[in-house]
Each structure stands twice: as C-alpha cells, then as structure tokens.
Amino acid sequence: MKRSKRAALLSILFMGLGQLYNREIAKGILFAIVNIIVLINIPYFRYAYWGLITLGEQPLHYVNGIAEGDHSIFLLIQGIIAVLVTLLIILIYVLNIIDAFKTGEAIEQGEKPMGIVKFVRYVSHKYFPYLSLSPAFVLILFFTLLPILFTIFIAFTNYSAPNHLPPRNLVDWVGVTNFKNLLNLKIWKNTFIGVGIWTIIWALLASLTSYFGGLLLALLVNSGDVQLKKFWRTIYILPYAIPGFISILTMRLMFTGLGPVNNFLVKLGFERMPWLTNPTMAKVVLILVNIWLGAPYFMALMSGTLTNIPGDLYEAADIDGATPYQKFRKITLPLVLHATMPLLILSFTHNFNNFTMIYLLTSGGPANPAYRYAGHTDILISWIYKLTLEQNQYNMAAVISIIMFIVVATISAFTFSRTKSFREEDLIQ
Amino acid sequence: MRKKLVGGLGESNMGNKKKKNTFLDFIRKMIIYILLITLSFIVIIPIIWIIGSSLNPGDTLFSSTLIPKNPSLVHYKTLLTNSDFPLWYKNTLKIATANMIVSVFLSTSTAYVFSRYRFMGRKSMLMTILVLQMFPSFLAMTAIYVLLLQLGLLDTHLGLILVYATGQIPYNTWVAKGYFDGIPRSMDEAAKIDGASNFTIFYKIILPLAKPIITFIALTNFTGPWMDFVLPKLILRSADKKTLAMGLYDMAVHQHNTKFTLFAAGAVLVAIPITLLFVYLQKHIVEGLTKGAVKI
Incomplete structure (x- = not known):
C-alpha cells in the first residue's frame, strides 16, 4: 500500500495518526488533542442528542424541595448547538484525512514535509479569505443561524400558552400540525390572509409613495431656478436625520384623539377625527407618516443621481426642440429610475418588515375581533411580535415566520440576481 | 460645457423663445416656491411641536399653542x-x-x-x-x-x-x-x-x-x-x-x-x-x- 493511502487510513482511525506517521509531530499532536477532546465529550453529545429527539421526559417537579426536571426549550437549543458543533468536527475530521493524504503524496514524490511553521504560513496565505471571514462566520453561525434553526424547529412543536410552556410543562414534536392549523382553522386562516394582504398593500404603497415623494422633493429642490438649494435640502433631510423612533412616537401623540392635529381641526371649525381609532384612517395615517419619514431618504439619493446626469443629454434635447415635459419623461425619469430601482425593491422588503413604524404608531390597533391576536393595521411582523412576546404562541409565530421568510427571501434573491445585470451596464458612469 | 443638473420641472430651456414665456415662467416659479414652502411647513411642524411641548411647564402635551405661552426648562432640569x-x-x-x-x-x-x-x-x-x-x-x-x-x-x-x-x-x-x-x-x-x-x-x-x-x-x-x-x-x-x-x-x-x-x-x-x-x-x-x- 502506498504511503499516502496508509497515512489517510491511519487518520481515519484516529485524528493525527496519519500526520504522526508522516513525521509531522506538532500537527499530529494538535489533531490528536482535538480527537481526545471529542471522545471525552461523548456523554455531553449523547445527552444533547437525546434532548433534541425527546425534548425532555419529566416536567419541572420537586424532590425534597429541590427543583428537578427537563426544560424542553433549553434542551432543543443545546441540541441544535450540538448539531452545529458536530458539523464543525466533521469538517476538521475531513480536513485531517485530506491533509494526511496530501502530505503522504508529497513524501512519495521525495519532498520533505513542511513542518508546522511553514505550514501555518502556507495556509494563512492560501486560505486568507476563509481565515479572515472566520470571526464573522462564527458570530453569524451562533447569533443568526442558530436562532433561525431554532425557529424552524419550533414550527414543528406545540410550544405555546397555556398548556405547553416550560418549565412547568414539556414541549413535544407535533409534525406539521401547526401548518395544517394555520390553513384549516378558520380564525387563524382569516387572520393570516387578512394580515398578509394588508402587509403586501402596505409594503407596496409605503415604498412607492415615499419613492415618488422623494423624487418630487429632489426635482423641486434641484430645479434650475430655485435659490438657496442647500437650505431647502437641509430642511427636507431633517426627517431622515431625526431618530425614527422619536419622530414616530411624536406623530403618535400628535394624532391621538386630544392631540394637536385634532385641536387644529376644531379651531378651523371641523370635528375631531378618529385618526388612529378608525381602521381606514389609521392606515392612511400610517402611509402619510411613512412618506414624511421615508421621502427624504430617497430625495438625498436621487439628488445625487440627478446631478450625475450628463448635461449634454439635455443640450441635445434642446437642439431637437424637446419640451420640458418631454425631457423629464424621456431623460430624467428613465435615468433616475434605472439608477435607483434596486433601492426601491430594497425599500419594499424593508417596509414588508417595518415593525418599528407599525408598532410605534398604531401598535397594530384598532383591535379587530375577527382576528386572532392581531389588529386592523398589524402587518405580519408585528403580529409575530404579539404572538411571541405578548401571547406566547411560539409555534404559530414560527410557522408564520417561515412562510414570511420564504416570500421575502424569494423576492430579494430574484432581485439581486437581476441587479447583477444592472452593474454590468454602463449607462451612467 | 456641462450644465449642472437641471431636472425636468424647472428648466428654462427655451433659449431665444424665452421672452414670450416670462409670464408662464413666473407662474411656474410661483408654484415651485409655494410647494417648497408648504412642504417645509409639513416637515417642520412636528419638530416645533415636540420642542414646544418639552418647554411646556405642565405635564400635558396638549397645549393650545405650538409654543407654550410661558416656556420653562423645568423638564430638562428634572431629567438631568x-x-x-x-x-x-x-x-x-x-x-x-x-x-x-x-x-x-x-x-x-x-x-x-x-x-x-x-x-x-x-x-x-x-x-x-x-x-x-x-x-x-x-x-x-x-x-x-x-x-x-x-x-x-x-x-x-x-x-x-x-x-x-x-x-x-x-x-x-x-x-x-x-x-x-x-x-x-x-x-x-x-x-x-x-x-x-x-x-x-x-x-x-x-x-x-x-x-x-x-x-x-x-x-x-x-x-x-x-x-x-x-x-x-x-x-x-x-x-x-x-x-x-x-x-x-x-x-x-x-x-x-x-x-x-x-x-x-x-x-x-x-x-x-x-x-x-x-x-x-x-x-x-x-x-x-x-x-x-x-x-x-
């Protein structure tokens, strides 16, 4: 048998053995240490996998006054962590085998093994991208991917109030029951469809209105004969600059029943309006406030684009005798739309998930008795918030999160694969 | 020669025909400025109102004027x-x-x-x-x-x-x-x-x-x-x-x-x-x- 194969085989048996056989002592010892640590922790892995599969067998109970029992949610998360760690170990294991094989091959061809110092230098040069991405990778693995996996798993359990909240009760796997319930139980179905439709309408209207509001502002401020451009621009940028959290809460106070907006109406001789308590008006107020908040952002971006349109285009149009309207329709608008379209789509996905806006302005209200735990202006994300942090209906919230994620991710993935073609075009450079 | 940005709305492109259109030009300018000023008010009023409220010595936000009649810094003092x-x-x-x-x-x-x-x-x-x-x-x-x-x-x-x-x-x-x-x-x-x-x-x-x-x-x-x-x-x-x-x-x-x-x-x-x-x-x-x- 060839040396390379023998080394690989030894490394399959026990990490590091192949390296030792190749006379790479330091590397071999390092791999062997990893293997020993894994072996020591086998009971931990066994417990974690047991927890992931059973989600615990005994709810909280007291033995001689001492609390005992399994907490299903902790077990679930420990289980997921164990799975992630297992994947990392498998990665190291495979690398260990490949390394033993490659070094073996090199020795067969009469080369000397690199030795640890040279090896480290070689790896840090060749795999520089992976090494420098690893801090971000580890953080994302545990703070982004783990929570997402957790949510997906929860969708297949009965984790919800009132009967399945740890530590007093255990949580169990229930298969696709929650998905079935969302589609079959009338109140869940109605809420999901109603809130879903409003979410889409809201995301569309909110993005389009602030996009074109921003365009209007940009055109106004940048139009030829306006004096003090900088002054106007600074005023209009204010809503973007002020923390959104504060301006939305301020608007909420302004539009309340006894607030200044109604006071003003009364002074003018009108009646008080139910701005935030009538479902339709609340939706209108949301859109209006969103324009106030969102248009300045687009104005700022479009001003940049407008100033980059080559002047010769307009001069050529002048020579051809184009009217101002024609120039706007045929030159300005297409160029601005072309340059800012990706942002319009980004803004759609942003508004689709615009929890801050909805929750701070209306809190989803006014209440809708036909809905389960949602109000008239709730969008999916604020409904999920209520289901999770107010009502403890984790399982249903997880199901809705998954569906929502599929929709938003599909739209954005589609968009971004298309925007690559945007970059390759050199219309404005 | 490069003309700096001139979007569609306010461009005076008429060259020698310009004189005939001075009146139209004036109207358009007026409209633009009226829009600019109205929009500025919409942007600024909530800001003035929240500042005014912070100067209102009482504890209700709903005073009858934008700027309270007897402004005071008492809330800032309390906060700090x-x-x-x-x-x-x-x-x-x-x-x-x-x-x-x-x-x-x-x-x-x-x-x-x-x-x-x-x-x-x-x-x-x-x-x-x-x-x-x-x-x-x-x-x-x-x-x-x-x-x-x-x-x-x-x-x-x-x-x-x-x-x-x-x-x-x-x-x-x-x-x-x-x-x-x-x-x-x-x-x-x-x-x-x-x-x-x-x-x-x-x-x-x-x-x-x-x-x-x-x-x-x-x-x-x-x-x-x-x-x-x-x-x-x-x-x-x-x-x-x-x-x-x-x-x-x-x-x-x-x-x-x-x-x-x-x-x-x-x-x-x-x-x-x-x-x-x-x-x-x-x-x-x-x-x-x-x-x-x-x-x-």
Missing part, C-alpha cells in the same frame, strides 16, 4: 438631575460606540475579502448572508436569550453589543462591498507588486479611499442602539443597565399620559446630537449610499 436619564444616556453612548467600532471592523474586513478575493463558495456565501438577515427575528430572540444565558452574557452590555454587531454584518458587508468594488483594483495590484501584505493593502490603500462608506456604516451602527427598544428589553434586566430607547418608550406609551412632556424633553435631548451628526455628515452618507448600494 432627578431621574435615571443621564445614566441611560451614558449606557446608550457606551453601547453605541462599541457597536460602531466592532461593526466597522467586522464589516469592512469581510467586505474587503468579498470584494477582492475569488474563492470557492464566495457567491453562495454572499447570497446566504443576504437571505439570512431577512428572517423575521422575534422568535430568534428566544434562542438568543437562552444562548446568552448559557454564555453568562444575559443582562450585560457586552451581550447586547454582540447581538447588534452580528445582526448588522450582512447589510454592512453588502454596501461596503459595493463601494469597494468601485475602487480600481489596479491600486492594490500595484501595492502587491511592491511587496505589500494583504493587511497593509487593506489599511493603507482601501480604507483611506473608503471614507464615505465607513462614515455611513459607523453612523448607522452608532445610531441604531439609540432607537431600538425591543432587544434591550429582552436582554437587559437591571434598572441601571437600561438604555434611552427603553426609557423613552415607557414614558411615551406606558405612563398613562402623565409623563408626556418629560418624554418630549428626553426626545429633544436624544434627537439633537444625532440630527446634527446626520446633517453634518450627510454628504458622506449620500455618497457612500449611492456608490455602495445603488450599484449593487
């Missing part, structure tokens, strides 16, 4: 001397600064690698982080809670900062990568020939050229913690660790209308520095955004 407000301010400042530094470091180095190196899995990694960040995160918070509990980071600012910084990696990476892509590669290749290492190229060549996008990332990550009230509520338990957004939210929503004017004063104190920062840096922000995001 007789409440936890200064403590919240200090906490938020600390979290925001740390988040800014960690985020800038993490996302510029990640974006640099994605922009300059071609390696296996690059495209799928870029797509994955983009898609992952769109997952609705409220349930995820339960997992984060347990994870921080096990790491012993619950009720610490460090835990909060880690969660913030990680959450921002994908978006920041994308805009920074978009910006870096616009910096000619010939610059780093020349340096490489001169024997510069990967890190030298990054710090000495790319970063100085990327000021606008770094300003943008720094600013958005600095201001983020000033506005978030959901995550701190979950992670921070003790009163002395509270952040501004938590405190202000409680004042505006939970206190049965009794602390509205106090909220107004707090809001003004938070908004002023951040607004000034934004207005002062707006040129960088817009430049960073247009180069980083528009041409993704």
Whole structure:
C-alpha cells in the first residue's frame, strides 16, 4: 500500500495518526488533542442528542424541595448547538484525512514535509479569505443561524400558552400540525390572509409613495431656478436625520384623539377625527407618516443621481426642440429610475418588515375581533411580535415566520440576481 | 460645457423663445416656491411641536399653542438631575460606540475579502448572508436569550453589543462591498507588486479611499442602539443597565399620559446630537449610499 493511502487510513482511525506517521509531530499532536477532546465529550453529545429527539421526559417537579426536571426549550437549543458543533468536527475530521493524504503524496514524490511553521504560513496565505471571514462566520453561525434553526424547529412543536410552556410543562414534536392549523382553522386562516394582504398593500404603497415623494422633493429642490438649494435640502433631510423612533412616537401623540392635529381641526371649525381609532384612517395615517419619514431618504439619493446626469443629454434635447415635459419623461425619469430601482425593491422588503413604524404608531390597533391576536393595521411582523412576546404562541409565530421568510427571501434573491445585470451596464458612469 | 443638473420641472430651456414665456415662467416659479414652502411647513411642524411641548411647564402635551405661552426648562432640569436619564444616556453612548467600532471592523474586513478575493463558495456565501438577515427575528430572540444565558452574557452590555454587531454584518458587508468594488483594483495590484501584505493593502490603500462608506456604516451602527427598544428589553434586566430607547418608550406609551412632556424633553435631548451628526455628515452618507448600494 502506498504511503499516502496508509497515512489517510491511519487518520481515519484516529485524528493525527496519519500526520504522526508522516513525521509531522506538532500537527499530529494538535489533531490528536482535538480527537481526545471529542471522545471525552461523548456523554455531553449523547445527552444533547437525546434532548433534541425527546425534548425532555419529566416536567419541572420537586424532590425534597429541590427543583428537578427537563426544560424542553433549553434542551432543543443545546441540541441544535450540538448539531452545529458536530458539523464543525466533521469538517476538521475531513480536513485531517485530506491533509494526511496530501502530505503522504508529497513524501512519495521525495519532498520533505513542511513542518508546522511553514505550514501555518502556507495556509494563512492560501486560505486568507476563509481565515479572515472566520470571526464573522462564527458570530453569524451562533447569533443568526442558530436562532433561525431554532425557529424552524419550533414550527414543528406545540410550544405555546397555556398548556405547553416550560418549565412547568414539556414541549413535544407535533409534525406539521401547526401548518395544517394555520390553513384549516378558520380564525387563524382569516387572520393570516387578512394580515398578509394588508402587509403586501402596505409594503407596496409605503415604498412607492415615499419613492415618488422623494423624487418630487429632489426635482423641486434641484430645479434650475430655485435659490438657496442647500437650505431647502437641509430642511427636507431633517426627517431622515431625526431618530425614527422619536419622530414616530411624536406623530403618535400628535394624532391621538386630544392631540394637536385634532385641536387644529376644531379651531378651523371641523370635528375631531378618529385618526388612529378608525381602521381606514389609521392606515392612511400610517402611509402619510411613512412618506414624511421615508421621502427624504430617497430625495438625498436621487439628488445625487440627478446631478450625475450628463448635461449634454439635455443640450441635445434642446437642439431637437424637446419640451420640458418631454425631457423629464424621456431623460430624467428613465435615468433616475434605472439608477435607483434596486433601492426601491430594497425599500419594499424593508417596509414588508417595518415593525418599528407599525408598532410605534398604531401598535397594530384598532383591535379587530375577527382576528386572532392581531389588529386592523398589524402587518405580519408585528403580529409575530404579539404572538411571541405578548401571547406566547411560539409555534404559530414560527410557522408564520417561515412562510414570511420564504416570500421575502424569494423576492430579494430574484432581485439581486437581476441587479447583477444592472452593474454590468454602463449607462451612467 | 456641462450644465449642472437641471431636472425636468424647472428648466428654462427655451433659449431665444424665452421672452414670450416670462409670464408662464413666473407662474411656474410661483408654484415651485409655494410647494417648497408648504412642504417645509409639513416637515417642520412636528419638530416645533415636540420642542414646544418639552418647554411646556405642565405635564400635558396638549397645549393650545405650538409654543407654550410661558416656556420653562423645568423638564430638562428634572431629567438631568432627578431621574435615571443621564445614566441611560451614558449606557446608550457606551453601547453605541462599541457597536460602531466592532461593526466597522467586522464589516469592512469581510467586505474587503468579498470584494477582492475569488474563492470557492464566495457567491453562495454572499447570497446566504443576504437571505439570512431577512428572517423575521422575534422568535430568534428566544434562542438568543437562552444562548446568552448559557454564555453568562444575559443582562450585560457586552451581550447586547454582540447581538447588534452580528445582526448588522450582512447589510454592512453588502454596501461596503459595493463601494469597494468601485475602487480600481489596479491600486492594490500595484501595492502587491511592491511587496505589500494583504493587511497593509487593506489599511493603507482601501480604507483611506473608503471614507464615505465607513462614515455611513459607523453612523448607522452608532445610531441604531439609540432607537431600538425591543432587544434591550429582552436582554437587559437591571434598572441601571437600561438604555434611552427603553426609557423613552415607557414614558411615551406606558405612563398613562402623565409623563408626556418629560418624554418630549428626553426626545429633544436624544434627537439633537444625532440630527446634527446626520446633517453634518450627510454628504458622506449620500455618497457612500449611492456608490455602495445603488450599484449593487
């Protein structure tokens, strides 16, 4: 048998053995240490996998006054962590085998093994991208991917109030029951469809209105004969600059029943309006406030684009005798739309998930008795918030999160694969 | 000759026909200025109102005039001397600064690698982080809670900062990568020939050229913690660790209308520095955004 194969085989048996056989002592010892640590922790892995599969067998109970029992949610998360760690170990294991094989091959061809110092230098040069991405990778693995996996798993359990909240009760796997319930139980179905439709309408209207509001502002401020451009621009940028959290809460106070907006109406001789308590008006107020908040952002971006349109285009149009309207329709608008379209789509996905806006302005209200735990202006994300942090209906919230994620991710993935073609075009450079 | 921007609305393009149209021109100018002024009022009134309310000595926001008749600074005094407000301010400042530094470091180095190196899995990694960040995160918070509990980071600012910084990696990476892509590669290749290492190229060549996008990332990550009230509520338990957004939210929503004017004063104190920062840096922000995001 060839040396390379023998080394690989030894490394399959026990990490590091192949390296030792190749006379790479330091590397071999390092791999062997990893293997020993894994072996020591086998009971931990066994417990974690047991927890992931059973989600615990005994709810909280007291033995001689001492609390005992399994907490299903902790077990679930420990289980997921164990799975992630297992994947990392498998990665190291495979690398260990490949390394033993490659070094073996090199020795067969009469080369000397690199030795640890040279090896480290070689790896840090060749795999520089992976090494420098690893801090971000580890953080994302545990703070982004783990929570997402957790949510997906929860969708297949009965984790919800009132009967399945740890530590007093255990949580169990229930298969696709929650998905079935969302589609079959009338109140869940109605809420999901109603809130879903409003979410889409809201995301569309909110993005389009602030996009074109921003365009209007940009055109106004940048139009030829306006004096003090900088002054106007600074005023209009204010809503973007002020923390959104504060301006939305301020608007909420302004539009309340006894607030200044109604006071003003009364002074003018009108009646008080139910701005935030009538479902339709609340939706209108949301859109209006969103324009106030969102248009300045687009104005700022479009001003940049407008100033980059080559002047010769307009001069050529002048020579051809184009009217101002024609120039706007045929030159300005297409160029601005072309340059800012990706942002319009980004803004759609942003508004689709615009929890801050909805929750701070209306809190989803006014209440809708036909809905389960949602109000008239709730969008999916604020409904999920209520289901999770107010009502403890984790399982249903997880199901809705998954569906929502599929929709938003599909739209954005589609968009971004298309925007690559945007970059390759050199219309404005 | 290059005419600087002249969008469609206000352009005087008529050349020698201009004289006939002076009246129309005048009307159009009038309309533009009327629109400009009306819109300015709409933008400014909420701002004046919240400032006015903060000067209203009573505790109701609903005074009959925009600016109260007998303005007083009593609420500012209460906030600064007789409440936890200064403590919240200090906490938020600390979290925001740390988040800014960690985020800038993490996302510029990640974006640099994605922009300059071609390696296996690059495209799928870029797509994955983009898609992952769109997952609705409220349930995820339960997992984060347990994870921080096990790491012993619950009720610490460090835990909060880690969660913030990680959450921002994908978006920041994308805009920074978009910006870096616009910096000619010939610059780093020349340096490489001169024997510069990967890190030298990054710090000495790319970063100085990327000021606008770094300003943008720094600013958005600095201001983020000033506005978030959901995550701190979950992670921070003790009163002395509270952040501004938590405190202000409680004042505006939970206190049965009794602390509205106090909220107004707090809001003004938070908004002023951040607004000034934004207005002062707006040129960088817009430049960073247009180069980083528009041409993704």
